[in-house]
Amino acid sequence: MNCYLRIDxxxxxxxxxxxxxxxxxxxxxxxxxxNRRMFAGxxxxxxxxxxxxxxxxxxxxxxxxxxxxxxxxxxxxxGISFLHQEYGVKKFLVQDxxxxxxxxxxxxxxxxxxxxxxxxxxxxxxxxSVMFLKDQGLxxxxxxxxxxxxxxxxxxxxxxxxYGSIRYMTISRNCYNKCFHDRAICRIDxxxxxxxxxxxxxxxxxxxxxxxxxxxxxxxxxxxxxxxxDHCENLIIQCENLEETIYYYETxxxxxKIYEQDFCxxxxxx
Amino acid sequence: MxxxxxxxxxxxxxxxxxxxxxxxAIYVGLKGHSSRPARADLTLKEIENAVELCxxxxxxxxxxxxxxxxxxxxxxxxRSLSTLEKYGVDAVIISDWGMLKQASQLLNTTELxxxxxxxxxxxxxVRILKNMGVTxxxxxxxxxxxxIIAIMSGVPxxxxxxxxxxxxxxxxxxxxxxxxxxxESEYRVGCREAYYLNAESNTKVSIGSKAISLSEIIQAFAExxxxxxxxxxxxxxxxxxxPHTRKLSEAxxxxxxxxxxxxxxxxxxxxxxxYP
Numbered sequence: 001m002n003c004y005l006r007i008d009x010x011x012x013x014x015x016x017x018x019x020x021x022x023x024x025x026x027x028x029x030x031x032x033x034x035n036r037r038m039f040a041g042x043x044x045x046x047x048x049x050x051x052x053x054x055x056x057x058x059x060x061x062x063x064x065x066x067x068x069x070x071x072x073x074x075x076x077x078x079g080i081s082f083l084h085q086e087y088g089v090k091k092f093l094v095q096d097x098x099x100x101x102x103x104x105x106x107x108x109x110x111x112x113x114x115x116x117x118x119x120x121x122x123x124x125x126x127x128x129s130v131m132f133l134k135d136q137g138l139x140x141x142x143x144x145x146x147x148x149x150x151x152x153x154x155x156x157x158x159x160x161x162x163y164g165s166i167r168y169m170t171i172s173r174n175c176y177n178k179c180f181h182d183r184a185i186c187r188i189d190x191x192x193x194x195x196x197x198x199x200x201x202x203x204x205x206x207x208x209x210x211x212x213x214x215x216x217x218x219x220x221x222x223x224x225x226x227x228x229x230d231h232c233e234n235l236i237i238q239c240e241n242l243e244e245t246i247y248y249y250e251t252x253x254x255x256x257k258i259y260e261q262d263f264c265x266x267x268x269x270x
Numbered sequence: 271m272x273x274x275x276x277x278x279x280x281x282x283x284x285x286x287x288x289x290x291x292x293x294x295a296i297y298v299g300l301k302g303h304s305s306r307p308a309r310a311d312l313t314l315k316e317i318e319n320a321v322e323l324c325x326x327x328x329x330x331x332x333x334x335x336x337x338x339x340x341x342x343x344x345x346x347x348x349r350s351l352s353t354l355e356k357y358g359v360d361a362v363i364i365s366d367w368g369m370l371k372q373a374s375q376l377l378n379t380t381e382l383x384x385x386x387x388x389x390x391x392x393x394x395x396v397r398i399l400k401n402m403g404v405t406x407x408x409x410x411x412x413x414x415x416x417x418i419i420a421i422m423s424g425v426p427x428x429x430x431x432x433x434x435x436x437x438x439x440x441x442x443x444x445x446x447x448x449x450x451x452x453x454e455s456e457y458r459v460g461c462r463e464a465y466y467l468n469a470e471s472n473t474k475v476s477i478g479s480k481a482i483s484l485s486e487i488i489q490a491f492a493e494x495x496x497x498x499x500x501x502x503x504x505x506x507x508x509x510x511x512x513p514h515t516r517k518l519s520e521a522x523x524x525x526x527x528x529x530x531x532x533x534x535x536x537x538x539x540x541x542x543x544x545y546p
Contacts, residue, residue: 069391069413070420097367098394126341128368136398151341 001256004028004061004160006238007245009038010049014242019056021249026059028093028236033065033072043079050087061091063115068099081106097136104137113140116162130155142236144219146227153231161228163252164216164238216240218248220255229259273522274498276332276431277515280310284508285323291512292519295330296320297363299504300354303347304334305365305387310504314350318357325358336365336385348372355380363408364388374403381405386433391417393424406431406498415490422494429497434484435514436502483514485521492525 006028007014018024032039032046039045053060062083065076076099083089084107093115094100103110114124114133124130124141130152133141140158143149144165152159216239228235237248277293279285285296298320299311312320317333324331333354339347347369354362355377362377364370365385373382383406384390384399390407399407406429409418422430481502484491488499499522501514 067391069417070393071414071417073392073394096389096391096395097398098392098396101398102394124367125338126344126366126368128344128372129366130368132367132371 001232002234003249003252004059004234004236005245005249006063006236007038007242008240010052011242014245015052015056017242017245018058024058024249026053026061028061028063029053030063030093031065033067033076046079046083050083050089054087059091060087060089061093061113062089063093064095064099064103066095068096073102077102077106084110093142094138097133100133100136100138111139112137113142113158113160114138116142116144116165127151127155130157140234144217146219146221146224149227149231158234159232160234160236161224161232162236162238163228164218164248166216166238218251220251225255225259229256272497273492273525274330275515275519275522276498276500277511278501278504278506279312279320279508280306280504280506281508282312282316282319282323284511285320285329286327287508287512288515289324289327289329291515293329293501293515295332295360295498296324297332297334297500297504299334299336300347300350303337303339303343303350304504305336306504314353314357317354317359321358330360331358332361332363332383333359334363334385335369336363336387339366339369344368348376351376351380361406370399370402370404383408383431386410390421393421396421396425396428400425400428405429408432408498408500419494426495430495431498431500432484432491432496433482433502434488434491434499435482435518436506437481483517485517488518488521489525492522 001023002025003023004026005014005018005024010027010029018027029038029046029049032043039049041048050060060083062080064080065072068076080089080092080103090107090109091111091113092103094103094112095115100112103112124133130141134155134157138157140160141152142160142162143152144162149159149161235252237245237252239245239248274294275292276295276297277288277291279288279296279298288296298317299306300317301311301313302308304311317331321331335347335350351362351369351373359380361381361383362373363383363385364373365387367388370382370384370388382402382404384404386408390396390399390410391413396407407421408431409421411433413421418430418432422428484499491499499518501511501518503511503514
C-alpha cells in the first residue's frame with residue numbers, strides 16, 4: 001500500500017516524520033492559491049516544500065487549484081511545468097476537466113487523479129462519468145466511499161482511498177469577511193481566531209479561513225477497510241497536524257494488520 | 271433579436287404569464303433529476319404540454335437535468351432524453367459529464383447546454399464542451415467579468431448564458447452543505463439566513479449573496495455578446511417572477527448594441543484565455 005499524507009501544514013516536525021517513516025510514500029501539496037496554512041509564502045512556499053521533499057526523496061502529489069480561471073490559468077500551468085522539470089512532480093490532483101486536458105498537453109505521462117475536492121464541479125456519481133474522465137486521460141480518483149472504490153477498479157482506474165475526508169459547511173470564492181482569496185490578502189484575521197457564527201436557530205458554525213467550518217470524517221467501518229484492503233494500492237491520510245498524523249497513521253497500520261491477517265486466515269482455510 | 275430572456279417555471283400554469291411578461295424562453299426541471307426539489311419539477315407528460323404551450327406562443331422550452339445522476343437512475347434519465355427530443359424540447363441543460371457525453375451521441379435536434387453546475391471556469395473546458403456538441407455554456411455565477419471576457423474571446427463561436435436576476439450562489443455551487451446543516455431536511459438556502467458574528471455580538475451578518483438584478487447594467491453584458499439572460503427561481507411563485515421578467519425584457523429591448531462593435535474587441539489580448 002502506498003501511503004500519502006495530506007496535512008494542513010508541512011512543518012519541520014511533519015517533514016521529519018515523513019522522512020523517517022519509510023512506508024509513507026509522500027504527501028499532497030497544495031492548493032497553494034487557497035491553502036495559506038500550508039504555504040504562508042504562496043508559490044514560494046510551494047517551491048520550498050518541493051525542494052524539501054526532493055531532499056528526503058519523497059514523492060509529491062500536487063493539488064491543483066479550485067478556480068482555474070484566466071486570472072490564474074497560465075501562472076498555474078507554468079508552475080506545474082516548472083515543478084515537473086525541476087522537481088520531477090508528475091502526479092496531480094485535478095478538479096477541472098480543462099486543467100486535466102492542459103496538464104496532459106504539457107506533461108503527456110502525468111498521472112492525473114480526480115480530486116475529492118472536485119465534487120462540486122463533476123461529482124462523479126455514475127460509471128459513465130468515470131469513463132468520460134478516463135477517456136480524457138484521468139488515471140485515478142480520490143474516494144472515501146468503500147463501494148465506489150471497488151466500482152472504480154472494475155473500470156481500470158486507480159483508487160486513492162481517502163482516510164479522513166474533509167466536509168466543509170461551505171466554501172466561498174470570496175470570503176464573506178472580505179478576505180481576498182485571489183490575491184491571498186486576508187484583511188480581517190478572523191480565521192485565525194476561530195470566530196463563531198450563531199444562527200437564529202441556535203446552531204453554531206465556525207469561521208475557518210475561507211471555509212465556514214470543516215470537519216474530518218474517518219470511516220472506520222469494516223466495509224470501508226475491506227474495500228481498501230481488497231481494491232486499493234493507495235491511501236491518503238488527511239488530518240490537521242503532526243499529533244493527528246501519528247494517531248491516524250498508527251490506526252491505519254493497526255487496522256491493516258487486522259484485515260491482512262483476516263485475509264491470510266481466510267486464504268489458509270481455502 | 272439577438273438575446274433571450276429565460277424565465278423559470280415550477281408549474282405549467284406559470285408558462286403563459288411569463289411569456290406574456292416578455293420571456294423568450296422558459297426552463298423547467300425534469301421531475302426528480304434537477305437541482306431543485308421535485309415539487310418544482312415537471313413530469314415528462316407535463317413537459318410535453320409545456321413544449322406545446324411555449325411553441326404555440328413563440329417561445330423555446332429548455333429542460334434542466336442538473337441534479338446528481340446515480341448509476342441506478344442513469345438509464346432512466348438517458349431514456350428521458352430521447353423522449354424529450356421527441357416532444358420537441360429545444361434544449362437540455364446538463365451538469366453531469368457522463369450524461370453530457372450520452373446526450374451528445376443521442377440527441378440530434380435538441381440543443382445541449384452545459385449547466386452552471388458543471389463549473390466552467392476556463393477556455394480549455396469550453397473547448398472540450400464544444401467538441402462534445404454543446405452549443406451553449408451557462409457561465410458560473412462566481413466568475414468575474416474579466417474571466418467571462420477571457421472565456422468568450424477564447425471560444426467566440428459558442429452561445430453564453432448568465433444568471434441575470436435572482437439569487438445566485440455566492441459560494442461554490444453545490445459543494446455547500448450549509449442548507450442541510452441549518453435546516454436539516456427542509457429545503458432552505460442556509461447562506462441567506464442571518465447570523466450573529468460572535469456569540470456575544472448583536473450584529474447580524476448575512477453570509478450569502480443578495481439576489482441580483484442586472485437590468486440596470488445589461489448593456490455591458492449585451493455588448494459582450496451574452497445571448498441568454500436567465501432569471502433564477504423555479505421554487506418561487508411565478509407571480510413574483512413576472513415583474514423580474516418584465517424588467518429584464520424591457521432593459522434588453524432598450525439596449526443599444528452597435529452591431530459591428532463588440533466589447534470583446536477591447537478586451538481580447540493574446541494572453542487572455544488563449545493559451546496555445
